[in-house]
Amino acid sequence: MVSFFRLILVFLVIGCSNNILGQSENEMVLVTGGSFIPLYGTDSATVVVRDFKMDIYPVTNNDYLEFVKKYPKWKKSKIIRLFSEESYLVKWEDDVTLGINFLPISPVTNVSWFSAKSYCECQGKRLPTVDEWEYAAMADEKLPDARILPEYNQKILTWYEAPKTFENPIGSTFKNYWGIYDLHGLVWEWTLDFNSVLISGESRKDVDKDTNLFCGSAAVGASDLMNYAAFMRYALRGSIKANYTGRNLGFRCVKDVEVLE
Amino acid sequence: MKLNQRLSKMKALMLLIALTPLIALFSCVDNNEKKDYQNTADIPVSREMVAELTAPPHVPTPVGRRKAKKLIVNMEILEEVGEMTDGVKYTFWTFGGSVPGSFIRTRVGDEVEFHLKNHPDNKLPHNIDLHAVTGPGGGATSSFVAPGKEAQFSFKVLNPGLYVYHCATAPVGMHIANGMYGLILVEPEGGLPKVDKEYYIMQGDFYTKGETGERGLQPFDMKKAVAEDADYVVFNGKVGSLTGDNAITAKVGETVRLFVGNGGPNLVSSFHVIGEIFDKVNVEGGDLVNTNVQTTLIPVGGAAMVEFRVDVPGTFIIVDHAIFRAFNKGALGMLKVEGEEDLKIYSGMQEEGIYQPEGGGIQDMPAVEGADQAVASAKTLEEKMEYGKATYMQTCFACHQAEGQGIANAFPPLSKSDYLNANVNRAIDIILNGKTGEVVVNGVTYNSVMTRQDLTDEEIANVLTYVYNSWDNSKKEVTPAMVRSRRSAH
Amino acid sequence: MKALIKILVIALVITSCKNNKNTNIASDISPKEAVSNEILELSIFNLPSTWTTQDNVDIELKSLKGDILVMVMIYTTCKAACPRLVSDMRNIEAQIPKNNKGKVKLILVSIDPETDTPTRLKAFAKENNMESEQWLFLRSSIEMTREFAAVLAVNYKKISPMDFSHSNIISVFDTNGVMVHQQEGLGVDNKETVKTILDLAETN
Numbered sequence: 001m002v003s004f005f006r007l008i009l010v011f012l013v014i015g016c017s018n019n020i021l022g023q024s025e026n027e028m029v030l031v032t033g034g035s036f037i038p039l040y041g042t043d044s045a046t047v048v049v050r051d052f053k054m055d056i057y058p059v060t061n062n063d064y065l066e067f068v069k070k071y072p073k074w075k076k077s078k079i080i081r082l083f084s085e086e087s088y089l090v091k092w093e094d095d096v097t098l099g100i101n102f103l104p105i106s107p108v109t110n111v112s113w114f115s116a117k118s119y120c121e122c123q124g125k126r127l128p129t130v131d132e133w134e135y136a137a138m139a140d141e142k143l144p145d146a147r148i149l150p151e152y153n154q155k156i157l158t159w160y161e162a163p164k165t166f167e168n169p170i171g172s173t174f175k176n177y178w179g180i181y182d183l184h185g186l187v188w189e190w191t192l193d194f195n196s197v198l199i200s201g202e203s204r205k206d207v208d209k210d211t212n213l214f215c216g217s218a219a220v221g222a223s224d225l226m227n228y229a230a231f232m233r234y235a236l237r238g239s240i241k242a243n244y245t246g247r248n249l250g251f252r253c254v255k256d257v258e259v260l261e
Numbered sequence: 262m263k264l265n266q267r268l269s270k271m272k273a274l275m276l277l278i279a280l281t282p283l284i285a286l287f288s289c290v291d292n293n294e295k296k297d298y299q300n301t302a303d304i305p306v307s308r309e310m311v312a313e314l315t316a317p318p319h320v321p322t323p324v325g326r327r328k329a330k331k332l333i334v335n336m337e338i339l340e341e342v343g344e345m346t347d348g349v350k351y352t353f354w355t356f357g358g359s360v361p362g363s364f365i366r367t368r369v370g371d372e373v374e375f376h377l378k379n380h381p382d383n384k385l386p387h388n389i390d391l392h393a394v395t396g397p398g399g400g401a402t403s404s405f406v407a408p409g410k411e412a413q414f415s416f417k418v419l420n421p422g423l424y425v426y427h428c429a430t431a432p433v434g435m436h437i438a439n440g441m442y443g444l445i446l447v448e449p450e451g452g453l454p455k456v457d458k459e460y461y462i463m464q465g466d467f468y469t470k471g472e473t474g475e476r477g478l479q480p481f482d483m484k485k486a487v488a489e490d491a492d493y494v495v496f497n498g499k500v501g502s503l504t505g506d507n508a509i510t511a512k513v514g515e516t517v518r519l520f521v522g523n524g525g526p527n528l529v530s531s532f533h534v535i536g537e538i539f540d541k542v543n544v545e546g547g548d549l550v551n552t553n554v555q556t557t558l559i560p561v562g563g564a565a566m567v568e569f570r571v572d573v574p575g576t577f578i579i580v581d582h583a584i585f586r587a588f589n590k591g592a593l594g595m596l597k598v599e600g601e602e603d604l605k606i607y608s609g610m611q612e613e614g615i616y617q618p619e620g621g622g623i624q625d626m627p628a629v630e631g632a633d634q635a636v637a638s639a640k641t642l643e644e645k646m647e648y649g650k651a652t653y654m655q656t657c658f659a660c661h662q663a664e665g666q667g668i669a670n671a672f673p674p675l676s677k678s679d680y681l682n683a684n685v686n687r688a689i690d691i692i693l694n695g696k697t698g699e700v701v702v703n704g705v706t707y708n709s710v711m712t713r714q715d716l717t718d719e720e721i722a723n724v725l726t727y728v729y730n731s732w733d734n735s736k737k738e739v740t741p742a743m744v745r746s747r748r749s750a751h
Numbered sequence: 752m753k754a755l756i757k758i759l760v761i762a763l764v765i766t767s768c769k770n771n772k773n774t775n776i777a778s779d780i781s782p783k784e785a786v787s788n789e790i791l792e793l794s795i796f797n798l799p800s801t802w803t804t805q806d807n808v809d810i811e812l813k814s815l816k817g818d819i820l821v822m823v824m825i826y827t828t829c830k831a832a833c834p835r836l837v838s839d840m841r842n843i844e845a846q847i848p849k850n851n852k853g854k855v856k857l858i859l860v861s862i863d864p865e866t867d868t869p870t871r872l873k874a875f876a877k878e879n880n881m882e883s884e885q886w887l888f889l890r891s892s893i894e895m896t897r898e899f900a901a902v903l904a905v906n907y908k909k910i911s912p913m914d915f916s917h918s919n920i921i922s923v924f925d926t927n928g929v930m931v932h933q934q935e936g937l938g939v940d941n942k943e944t945v946k947t948i949l950d951l952a953e954t955n
Binding site for chain 1: 384410429480
């Protein structure tokens with residue numbers, strides 16, 4: 001049964017992909033899989049990530065403009081409310097014009113999870129999982145896992161605090177070990193299973209898992225109490241819903257390696 | 262102070278006795294509405310009202326005798342760059358655009374409808390935990406709100422007192438360290454006793470990547486925060502928020518009430534007003550009243566209401582009496598009191614002498630020359646610098662600071678100081694006689710007090726030489742003779 | 752040949768990306784319902800996912816149109832919260848009067864499609880005495896389940912091979928598939944949920 005669904009997925013992926021393949025294909029790099037301990041992992045703590053390819057840059061305003069031109073149902077006047085709240089592309093001048101406030105090569109923001117997911121699918125890609133994203137993002141320039149370095153956290157926190165970074169062009173932060181830019185310091189990024197973060201009110205009523213990101217209780221079950229940057233990312237994921245959009249929230253896509261070959 | 266109070270109490274009592282029949286009459290009329298509710302949860306609300314919110318040091322209008330209402334609070338969260346001290350910027354996360362956040366004033370029985378709005382430009386989700394809320398998370402779980410969203414929840418305030426509110430989103434320490442705290446007051450039925458002036462002061466500690474005073478936009482330093490090694494300990498979110506032109510004020514004879522909170526995240530406050538005694542302290546913001554208190558402890562995540570009558574004019578310095586925080590890290594404020602002197606209460610200096618346990622009585626100061634001879638004289642510039650520095654560290658350092666940088670809005674800088682370099686004799690005069698009132702140093706106006714310094718001619722010569730030959734000053738050398746001639750000029 | 756493939760590919764792209772979500776809906780709705788198109792924007796019938804029932808029948812969500820839907824997401828091997836959610840659902844069902852029972856579908860959606868096969872769901876229905884017509888058990892692919900949860904604002908995470916942590920939310924949808932009410936928590940007062948369902952039943 002599982003393989004059947006995989007087949008469907010492959011079919012879907014192939015169906016969409018070749019169309020815009022050219023440009024984006026060049027912009028992915030391989031991230032070699034492995035196991036790691038994310039901030040909020042599983043009961044056994046370690047998470048295994050398989051090889052995948054990731055976009056070098058976040059999706060830009062220009063990329064997204066091309067996408068809505070090709071798939072009009074994602075234009076701001078056309079998108080249905082189930083898939084996004086009113087703030088979708090709110091600052092764009094109209095359906096197909098960015099307006100003067102936007103650099104074409106800045107990351108696109110104010111997009112919902114549904115629209116980001118569809119964008120990736122139509123490129124033959126998908127959104128990264130939280131674990132994949134965290135795995136790729138723990139690298140600095142030199143190390144695949146830089147979380148042990150004392151400066152690493154501080155550097156990221158400093159970026160997170162800097163205001164209005166969503167206005168910056170892609171590539172304005174550093175190139176990491178895998179060859180990926182802007183995982184930190186530009187915008188937050190949607191993940192496929194962002195809603196696997198359990199931190200709202202209901203979870204504390206769950207008799208089994210009293211995990212809650214508020215106050216001290218966020219420390220319960222977290223693997224690394226000093227990883228403030230990760231706390232902030234998980235808190236953000238926990239605060240959003242799939243139809244939300246945010247001025248600081250963009251995305252990039254990934255691709256399974258096996259599908260490719 | 263005490264006597265006055267007693268008098269006014271007696272007056273009040275007499276007035277009360279005189280008015281009793283009248284009050285009885287009123288209470289008959291009012292009877293249906295004025296019930297004593299055993300349980301404050303039963304207090305009914307009438308009408309809706311949008312809460313007045315104020316930035317520190319101001320507080321909203323007292324509730325007075327108003328009935329419990331449905332109170333709408335609109336609170337906007339802003340992440341924005343502000344000034345920590347001159348030349349030092351910091352990204353503050355705020356409730357209502359100020360640190361501490363807007364003051365919320367309610368009365369017992371109010372039903373608060375809280376609207377928490379997270380500005381779309383903000384990067385982070387936030388929430389609010391109000392210590393005045395009876396309910397899980399103090400509202401935190403119900404108010405968790407993503408950027409560009411608004412969360413709404415309601416609560417009934419059941420217990421009177423002064424309460425802290427703060428953001429409780431992970432990593433909670435960082436949200437608080439960046440300024441996300443404030444006070445919510447719940448007044449009892451009929452309101453707090455009337456006073457003449459009310460102010461809002463909240464202490465907080467800050468952790469920056471650069472050392473204290475290092476210029477530029479300073480990011481939050483997580484390591485220092487975890488080690489509780491603060492770079493700034495300040496009132497109302499920045500150095501100098503309550504000094505100079507920003508000082509809070511009162512007139513002689515007025516009663517002042519301070520709503521004092523402590524956001525932390527780490528350091529408890531030994532809250533003290535130099536030269537005042539708190540007539541009354543609502544300990545920890547609750548019902549327990551202590552009287553005649555010199556210094557009151559404000560726990561992190563706690564508050565206190567302090568009240569005192571100001572009887573004499575002058576500038577009263579507000580400090581965290583963990584004194585290095587006050588002088589080096591910014592925990593310094595001012596209360597300026599205007600009005601008539603009352604020499605009975607405070608005389609000013611009446612007599613000055615030396616104290617010699619062996620000899621009897623107070624003697625006149627011996628001639629300056631005598632003192633000069635008593636200590637070894639500095640001969641070279643090097644020696645002068647050495648001695649001068651020793652004097653500086655003993656006498657001047659606390660206000661003018663180690664690098665002569667002064668303290669913003671309180672004490673002018675001595676480094677690269679145009680005022681200092683312009684006139685040596687004036688500098689000598691100030692040390693000899695003190696200086697009160699406005700001075701303009703490097704384009705900034707300071708208005709505070711320097712007392713006359715009890716130093717010998719040689720000490721003054723040395724310390725001035727040290728100052729003039731440090732921190733890019735004009736490298737003048739001051740001699741004891743120069744000091745002597747200024748001394749005799751008066 | 753290449754050109755042919757290209758055409759084929761483009762055709763596929765169009766079907767899979769452009770048409771399969773809201774345009775399908777547009778072609779399906781009758782003229783009468785087209786009037787309320789605005790509301791339908793928020794309908795879960797916009798989701799393209801296909802689901803398999805406990806009777807091993809494949810359905811699309813829009814085939815549920817016309818019924819009041821009460822939905823909860825669970826997994827059958829769950830030992831902690833799910834039995835309580837199931838009992839909450841049963842409790843709600845018990846409060847629907849007989850004459851209105853036909854208008855309401857109570858749906859349990861699996862968050863663990865790998866384990867919860869139709870056979871497993873069927874057995875679960877039997878164990879829990881939920882075999883009457885108004886009970887429906889659904890499973891789909893991992894991806895579709897994630898998307899469905901996103902619409903319901905249900906969060907869940909696999910924390911061990913056998914266990915998930917998850918939100919406890921019961922959602923009520925009107926006959927057009929628009930969410931009208933959510934109840935959060937375990938064993939909470941379901942007065943409002945039941946009232947919402949009964950009100951909907953009155954007007955339909």
